Amino acid sequence: MDKGGAPGGGETLLFLTDEQLRQGIEAVFFAYRGFTADPDRILEAKGYGRAHHRAIHFINRAPGTTVNNLLAILGVTKQSLNRVLRTLIEDGLVESRIGRVDKRERHLFLTPKGEDLERALSDAQRARMRAAYRAAGPAAVAGFRQVLEAMMDPEQRSQYLSLREGGGNG
Amino acid sequence: MDKGGAPGGGETLLFLTDEQLRQGIEAVFFAYRGFTADPDRILEAKGYGRAHHRAIHFINRAPGTTVNNLLAILGVTKQSLNRVLRTLIEDGLVESRIGRVDKRERHLFLTPKGEDLERALSDAQRARMRAAYRAAGPAAVAGFRQVLEAMMDPEQRSQYLSLREGGGNG
DNA sequence: TTGGAAAGTCAACAAGGCTGACATAAAACG
DNA sequence: CGTTTTATGTCAGCCTTGTTGACTTTCCAA
Numbered sequence A, B: 001m002d003k004g005g006a007p008g009g010g011e012t013l014l015f016l017t018d019e020q021l022r023q024g025i026e027a028v029f030f031a032y033r034g035f036t037a038d039p040d041r042i043l044e045a046k047g048y049g050r051a052h053h054r055a056i057h058f059i060n061r062a063p064g065t066t067v068n069n070l071l072a073i074l075g076v077t078k079q080s081l082n083r084v085l086r087t088l089i090e091d092g093l094v095e096s097r098i099g100r101v102d103k104r105e106r107h108l109f110l111t112p113k114g115e116d117l118e119r120a121l122s123d124a125q126r127a128r129m130r131a132a133y134r135a136a137g138p139a140a141v142a143g144f145r146q147v148l149e150a151m152m153d154p155e156q157r158s159q160y161l162s163l164r165e166g167g168g169n170g
Numbered sequence C: 001t002t003g004g005a006a007a008g009t010c011a012a013c014a015a016g017g018c019t020g021a022c023a024t025a026a027a028a029c030g
Numbered sequence D: 001c002g003t004t005t006t007a008t009g010t011c012a013g014c015c016t017t018g019t020t021g022a023c024t025t026t027c028c029a030a
Helices: A017-044 A049-059 A067-074 A079-088 A113-138 A138-151 A154-167 B018-046 B050-061 B067-074 B078-090 B112-136 B138-151 B154-166
Strands: A094-098 A106-110 B094-098 B108-110
Touching: A017 A049, A017 A113, A017 B018, A017 B112, A017 B138, A049 A067, A049 A094, A049 A106, A049 A113, A049 B078, A067 A079, A067 A106, A067 A154, A067 B138, A079 A094, A106 A113, A106 B078, A113 A138, A113 B018, A113 B078, A113 B094, A113 B112, A113 B138, A138 B018, A138 B112, A138 B138, A154 B018, B018 B050, B018 B112, B050 B067, B050 B078, B050 B108, B067 B108, B067 B154, B078 B094, B108 B112, B112 B138
Parallel strands: none
Antiparallel strands: A094 A106, B094 B108
């Protein structure tokens, strides 16, 4: 439990007590609840869950992505994803097109109806992020992103970064 | 979709494009996976889940807390918590003592065995947080915490802050 | 003392993870 | 061409962890 601001052992480059770390852990816990609260309300009204949200988000992010691709990003089994995808396709939110070059693949797209829901969900989530960013200020935002990136597993981080490349300006 | 760094409408105090906000959202998504990955491995080996982790964490944080108290912090129904609590009590990780003043209440404590698991879980999680904090640097950590706090719902934020008061130095 | 409120427990159901087994179609390989 | 591998989908069944409803015990106040 080193409490000192003075670097004690060469292991302590930052002022990091167990208590501070625990507060960081709890902050992530509570913040994540806030992060999902708004979309959850919208989804519940339509009879969907977070699993549907995640699928819709990443299909919108990378239109034409294959099922296998989505599987890797979401980190779930195909059986689990398929259940969600099936309902989205049946409900006319997602379209699944057979690949032209490789006919085994299914390329996934949002329909206009799917885009509507995606917009509703991401508007709600962005509004909260925007408010948080504004309240904290630009310097805090940069730090926020740095720590989040450092918290990811290496594999997740490279997935995240490759999405950034495809997605637009930094 | 204002892209300019120049403040356009008085609403834009920061340089916040939809794309930047979306990257923030995805960063939270991927980082949360990393955040839970280490404890999840430990829990799985013992046959527990995240719900057990959360209960253990907050019982350790506030020993003697009542079931109702824990309910408010965790934001689940008492029936849901009860199932988790029952297995933890049966397995000898948590002790439930009937309240002396109000016999309806159950006060919850970790047993030595429960403290062992708590330590294993929080060591793993703190190690990741520490690494992320070190990689990002002190200024980033401050910003990280600011944004997380701003992301919480007001009710969650006050719960979070009251835990901080009880817990030690900031 | 009686009725309501509060704390906790039991039962049953749903979402969404998981594994395993299997089917089909297409591609890749030899 | 025949075989194997890959991509996808499906069925069945299990687990965790949320939910609601019904119930008991306890406390308190009228």
